[in-house]
Amino acid sequence: MKIGDVQLENNLLLAPLAGFTDVGFRRLAASFGAGLTCTEMVSAKGLVKNPKAAKPLLAVSEEEKTVAVQIFGAEPEYMYRAAKHEFLERFDVIDINAGCPVAKVVGNGEGSALLKDPIRLSEVVAATVEGAGKRPVTVKMRLGFSGGDFCADKNAEIVEKAGAKAVTVHGRTRSQFYSGEANYELIAEVKKAVNIPVVANGDVTDKKSLKRCLEITGADAVAIGRGALGRPWIFAELMDKEPIFDLETLILQHIEDLRSIYGDYVAANEMKKHVCCYLKGRRGVSALKNKFMTLKNVEEEIEAVKAVFGEGAL
Numbered sequence: 367m368k369i370g371d372v373q374l375e376n377n378l379l380l381a382p383l384a385g386f387t388d389v390g391f392r393r394l395a396a397s398f399g400a401g402l403t404c405t406e407m408v409s410a411k412g413l414v415k416n417p418k419a420a421k422p423l424l425a426v427s428e429e430e431k432t433v434a435v436q437i438f439g440a441e442p443e444y445m446y447r448a449a450k451h452e453f454l455e456r457f458d459v460i461d462i463n464a465g466c467p468v469a470k471v472v473g474n475g476e477g478s479a480l481l482k483d484p485i486r487l488s489e490v491v492a493a494t495v496e497g498a499g500k501r502p503v504t505v506k507m508r509l510g511f512s513g514g515d516f517c518a519d520k521n522a523e524i525v526e527k528a529g530a531k532a533v534t535v536h537g538r539t540r541s542q543f544y545s546g547e548a549n550y551e552l553i554a555e556v557k558k559a560v561n562i563p564v565v566a567n568g569d570v571t572d573k574k575s576l577k578r579c580l581e582i583t584g585a586d587a588v589a590i591g592r593g594a595l596g597r598p599w600i601f602a603e604l605m606d607k608e609p610i611f612d613l614e615t616l617i618l619q620h621i622e623d624l625r626s627i628y629g630d631y632v633a634a635n636e637m638k639k640h641v642c643c644y645l646k647g648r649r650g651v652s653a654l655k656n657k658f659m660t661l662k663n664v665e666e667e668i669e670a671v672k673a674v675f676g677e678g679a680l
């Protein structure tokens with residue numbers, strides 16, 4: 367699939383996940399073959415006003431051949447300035463968040479609130495396109511805002527007209543948050559409405575769900591979020607490749623990546639949820655999870671991980 371002039375190696379993309387798609391996790395997803403990785407959502411206004419605070423979220427690894435940054439905001443001027451920002455130069459694609467359901471974000475007219483305001487949505491996309499220069503801009507949206515209010519087809523037409531080069535559709539409305547099932551039939555309606563590539567998103571966790579999603583939506587690609595948590599090797603599996611890795615080494619590499627970007631304290635906190643995901647389903651893991659939550663620094667976490675995989679452990 368091509369996004370503007372950017373050729374992707376395959377059509378299995380990593381969806382943005384706040385608090386999870388950090389540089390360490392994206393490195394792993396890319397090394398297991400994700401066709402495009404994406405940062406978590408970054409506030410356009412925050413980036414412009416306090417770039418230093420946003421910088422760790424914008425780190426990129428060597429493994430990420432094609433990488434997107436996701437920005438959010440409702441003010442065209444800040445979207446323009448963020449897209450132009452030097453910290454975004456390394457990114458191949460700039461994605462706009464029009465799907466975040468969180469009340470604070472919606473209250474500011476950002477994220478999924480843009481779905482209710484097509485004029486604002488169009489202005490936000492046009493300003494981002496202008497700031498992005500030659501790089502393609504994409505939009506990630508939900509089916510609509512309230513339950514039963516399907517407007518992703520119209521909104522996709524609007525963002526296409528405003529210059530977006532692809533649209534990702536999460537098959538739920540804002541009011542659904544993450545409940546129920548993703549509606550692939552409605553994503554198919556979006557696919558019919560526009561000429562730019564459509565990326566389907568929601569509930570793809572294995573080969574069976576991937577096949578079903580692609581068949582029903584007719585989408586050009588699929589973005590995988592929760593299905594990749596704790597198992598970034600899902601991208602290899604979905605491409606029928608045997609993922610070769612050692613889980614202990616993988617976790618330790620992730621820890622080191624975060625330590626080098628965030629420093630000891632933040633890295634230790636960020637890794638806790640990842641480690642719980644990596645070890646999910648293993649025998650005796652709930653006691654370990656509880657223990658992990660009490661650890662205060664990276665060194666303690668490294669020791670705990672080594673103990674898990676050590677002789678006679680789980």
Ligand SMILES: Cc1cc2nc3c(=O)[nH]c(=O)nc-3n(C[C@H](O)[C@H](O)[C@H](O)COP(=O)(O)O)c2cc1C
Pocket residue numbers: 381382383384385386405406407436463464465466506536567568569570589590591592593
């Ligand atoms: C913990 C978490 C964080 C998320 N953060 C973002 C985000 O930063 N930007 C975004 O567009 N979507 C975000 N999403 C939504 C996902 O990208 C995706 O649309 C949703 O989880 C459905 O796909 P999935 O079933 O493959 O997870 C987040 C979802 C979760 C569960």
